[in-house]
Amino acid sequence: MRMLMTALLASSLFAQAPSASAPAGNAPNGRKLFENFGCYQCHGREAQGGLGTGPRLGPKPIPFTALQRYVRQPTGQMPPYTAKVVSDQDLADIYAFLEAVKQPPPVKDIPLLNR
Amino acid sequence: MSNSEKASVGRRSFLKGTVGGAAALVAASHPAPAQQEQAVRSATAAVVTEERDPSPSVEVLTADRPGSDFMVDVFKALGFEYIFANPGSSFRGLHESVVNYGGNKSPEFITCCHEESSVAMAHGYAKIEGKPALVLAHGTVGLQHASMAIYNAYVDRAPVYTMIGNTVDAATRRPGVEWAHSVQDAAVLVRDFTKWDDMPVSLQHFAESAVRAYKIATTPPTMPVLLVADGDLQETPMRAGERPHIPKITLASPPQGDSGAVAEAARLLVVAENPVIVADRCARTPAGLKLLVELAETLGAPVVNQYSRMNFPSAHRLNQTERSRTLIGGADVILGLEVWDFWGTVNNFRDQLHRTSRPITKAGAKLISISTTDLNTKSNYQDFQRFSDLDVSMAADAEATLPALIEACRRLVTDQRKRAFEERARKLAEAQQAAHQRMLTEASYAWDASPISTARMAMEVWVQVKDKDWSLVSNNAWAQRLWTFDKHYQYIGGSGGAGVGYGAPAALGAAVANKKYGRLSVNIQNDGDLMYAPGVLWTSAHHGIPLLTVMHNNRAYHQEVMHLQRMANRHQRGITTAEIGTTIKNPNIDYAAMARSMGVHGEGPITDPNDLGPALKRALEAVSRGEPALVDVVTQPR
Numbered sequence: 001m002r003m004l005m006t007a008l009l010a011s012s013l014f015a016q017a018p019s020a021s022a023p024a025g026n027a028p029n030g031r032k033l034f035e036n037f038g039c040y041q042c043h044g045r046e047a048q049g050g051l052g053t054g055p056r057l058g059p060k061p062i063p064f065t066a067l068q069r070y071v072r073q074p075t076g077q078m079p080p081y082t083a084k085v086v087s088d089q090d091l092a093d094i095y096a097f098l099e100a101v102k103q104p105p106p107v108k109d110i111p112l113l114n115r
Numbered sequence: 116m117s118n119s120e121k122a123s124v125g126r127r128s129f130l131k132g133t134v135g136g137a138a139a140l141v142a143a144s145h146p147a148p149a150q151q152e153q154a155v156r157s158a159t160a161a162v163v164t165e166e167r168d169p170s171p172s173v174e175v176l177t178a179d180r181p182g183s184d185f186m187v188d189v190f191k192a193l194g195f196e197y198i199f200a201n202p203g204s205s206f207r208g209l210h211e212s213v214v215n216y217g218g219n220k221s222p223e224f225i226t227c228c229h230e231e232s233s234v235a236m237a238h239g240y241a242k243i244e245g246k247p248a249l250v251l252a253h254g255t256v257g258l259q260h261a262s263m264a265i266y267n268a269y270v271d272r273a274p275v276y277t278m279i280g281n282t283v284d285a286a287t288r289r290p291g292v293e294w295a296h297s298v299q300d301a302a303v304l305v306r307d308f309t310k311w312d313d314m315p316v317s318l319q320h321f322a323e324s325a326v327r328a329y330k331i332a333t334t335p336p337t338m339p340v341l342l343v344a345d346g347d348l349q350e351t352p353m354r355a356g357e358r359p360h361i362p363k364i365t366l367a368s369p370p371q372g373d374s375g376a377v378a379e380a381a382r383l384l385v386v387a388e389n390p391v392i393v394a395d396r397c398a399r400t401p402a403g404l405k406l407l408v409e410l411a412e413t414l415g416a417p418v419v420n421q422y423s424r425m426n427f428p429s430a431h432r433l434n435q436t437e438r439s440r441t442l443i444g445g446a447d448v449i450l451g452l453e454v455w456d457f458w459g460t461v462n463n464f465r466d467q468l469h470r471t472s473r474p475i476t477k478a479g480a481k482l483i484s485i486s487t488t489d490l491n492t493k494s495n496y497q498d499f500q501r502f503s504d505l506d507v508s509m510a511a512d513a514e515a516t517l518p519a520l521i522e523a524c525r526r527l528v529t530d531q532r533k534r535a536f537e538e539r540a541r542k543l544a545e546a547q548q549a550a551h552q553r554m555l556t557e558a559s560y561a562w563d564a565s566p567i568s569t570a571r572m573a574m575e576v577w578v579q580v581k582d583k584d585w586s587l588v589s590n591n592a593w594a595q596r597l598w599t600f601d602k603h604y605q606y607i608g609g610s611g612g613a614g615v616g617y618g619a620p621a622a623l624g625a626a627v628a629n630k631k632y633g634r635l636s637v638n639i640q641n642d643g644d645l646m647y648a649p650g651v652l653w654t655s656a657h658h659g660i661p662l663l664t665v666m667h668n669n670r671a672y673h674q675e676v677m678h679l680q681r682m683a684n685r686h687q688r689g690i691t692t693a694e695i696g697t698t699i700k701n702p703n704i705d706y707a708a709m710a711r712s713m714g715v716h717g718e719g720p721i722t723d724p725n726d727l728g729p730a731l732k733r734a735l736e737a738v739s740r741g742e743p744a745l746v747d748v749v750t751q752p753r
Binding site: 080086 | 571753
């Protein structure tokens with residue numbers, strides 16, 4: 001539960017700000033990398049976040065530079081992804097995937113969340 | 116020969132008599148060593164011949180009152196409803212007495228497929244029923260299987276009562292396997308994580324130790340106990356007229372906090388501007404839940420539920436679990452009620468190459484602990500967690516201390532403080548509503564995804580069970596956040612020791628307890644956990660235990676996937692290989708087919724979220740007929 005709270009706190013930091021200028025990326029390849037590099041393990045296969053593991057990353061990810069800085073030198077629990085194992089272009093592709101994640105329907109339009 | 120005379124000649128006395136006779140034969144002739152060896156062989160041969168061709172006038176082959184019948188009398192006196200066991204020859208006497216002499220009622224024998232499952236079932240049963248069930252197991256191989264589940268119960272402070280068979284007297288053991296299944300000190304294997312054990316050598320000793328073990332197990336801190344039922348003691352007939360006394364069972368009152376410490380805690384709580392109540396293993400009984408509501412409302416104080424027990428109603432305006440970090444960070448007084456890890460509650464720990472930590476509380480915050488952990492801490496296994504800086508520490512049972520604490524607080528609350536508490540509670544209620552809306556928004560992401568999101572799965576189940584008398588007999592984070600819990604039996608907490616293989620049998624044990632109340636037991640089941648001992652599915656079908664199992668099937672030991680990824684990233688290599696040795700794929704397991712093969716209604720695998728509702732409905736129809744059912748849902752990782 002404590003981890004969950006941490007994740008929720010972080011989620012509000014991660015997926016709120018509008019995306020700033022990001023290098024061109026390939027979203028379909030970014031989805032593959034998101035899986036292969038294990039990002040999905042903590043953040044979910046749709047980047048929706050995981051309870052107690054990692055915050056939601058998309059849609060509307062934080063600016064690319066902030067994401068890149070955190071991935072390289074995380075200040076929380078996330079393990080580092082250095083440039084030795086994930087290139088800047090890989091990150092750009094992942095970022096393109098995060099930007100492409102569709103916004104879910106509003107809560108009011110999901111009957112199961114209104115009972 | 117009369118029945119009483121027949122009963123007075125047991126296996127032990129018959130064999131001792133014949134061997135003694137052989138020894139006398141040897142002693143009378145004073146032979147040389149070589150001759151002596153030959154004589155012993157001849158004497159042994161004579162015994163063997165006698166056993167193969169007994170004389171009807173000497174040999175007694177039946178008995179009417181084995182010691183195990185009396186042991187069953189003790190079981191009934193203790194009020195055991197169930198025995199969870201995988202059969203074993205070291206307790207064959209007890210087993211036979213349970214099913215025949217005892218009529219297989221109170222206790223009823225529940226056939227388990229693994230001793231780890233037997234203990235975990237008793238663990239789950241105790242969480243619902245509030246009292247122990249009995250586990251029977253072999254003293255050696257059975258206890259070795261059972262040991263991890265006993266450790267879980269120990270860490271979870273659950274009263275699990277295990278009895279093991281053993282044959283102490285080497286002279287009466289059957290050659291071969293019975294030797295491999297016998298042990299000098301059977302309980303030593305689990306002594307580090309049981310509260311008490313004994314090896315009675317007479318039936319009177321058995322009765323007293325059995326009652327003592329029950330009392331010790333159920334006195335907070337409640338914990339597992341172990342009793343050895345000697346094989347000869349089980350099978351040897353009672354002497355004519357032998358009537359051992361079963362002691363009166365008077366359970367001990369739980370220990371209450373010292374009155375001075377209670378008064379000091381109350382003073383700190385009443386003057387605090389931002390108190391927080393953290394509850395972990397607080398509510399042992401339904402009364403604990405009501406008392407915690409009373410305390411929180413008396414103070415207008417927020418409650419953070421750490422979910423080892425059903426401590427506090429989820430929709431109560433003072434339930435601020437979602438805001439835990441913020442509230443603890445801003446607190447001036449934190450009251451911990453049976454908090455397992457107080458240090459971890461008030462510190463942030465970072466699992467990087469260099470492990471670091473820092474307090475999250477503000478300077479000067481006062482920490483109050485009421486916990487039975489201080490009454491029973493052992494040295495070897497390190498479940499006691501890091502030492503915490505406390506200002507008031509009561510070695511006492513939190514639930515038992517709450518009435519005195521509530522009363523002490525009420526005596527100190529002035530009208531002015533009461534108005535301040537009401538205003539605080541109003542603000543907390545607003546914050547809770549906002550947190551709930553954020554939570555619903557988080558749940559909406561990946562709502563239509565495949566694999567199915569865990570939030571969607573939780574809500575698909577909720578909508579179908581919410582109007583029934585349900586009991587969630589497992590852990591599930593989204594259910595904890597989105598369902599409305601207000602009854603003690605609606606949630607049973609976790610395993611305690613985090614030993615995998617607890618979930619499925621504990622859920623079934625809880626379902627056994629829920630059955631007589633007509634409750635709908637719901638188990639959201641991790642796939643890796645089920646694969647430790649899937650035989651529980653057969654047990655559920657064989658005994659007709661209604662239970663809805665919904666597979667949280669992420670096809671991995673997912674915690675370990677993340678740990679391996681962490682190591683790979685730290686070492687800057689192989690970041691794409693974290694699934695080697697950590698996933699349960701290739702082939703994917705068809706859990707619905709597995710369930711059906713063991714007589715359980717099976718649905719799935721479900722990969723389209725739109726198919727989940729109808730599958731759950733069909734499964735619930737089976738459960739409503741008194742059957743177990745399983746729905747395999749292929750899910751997102753968490």
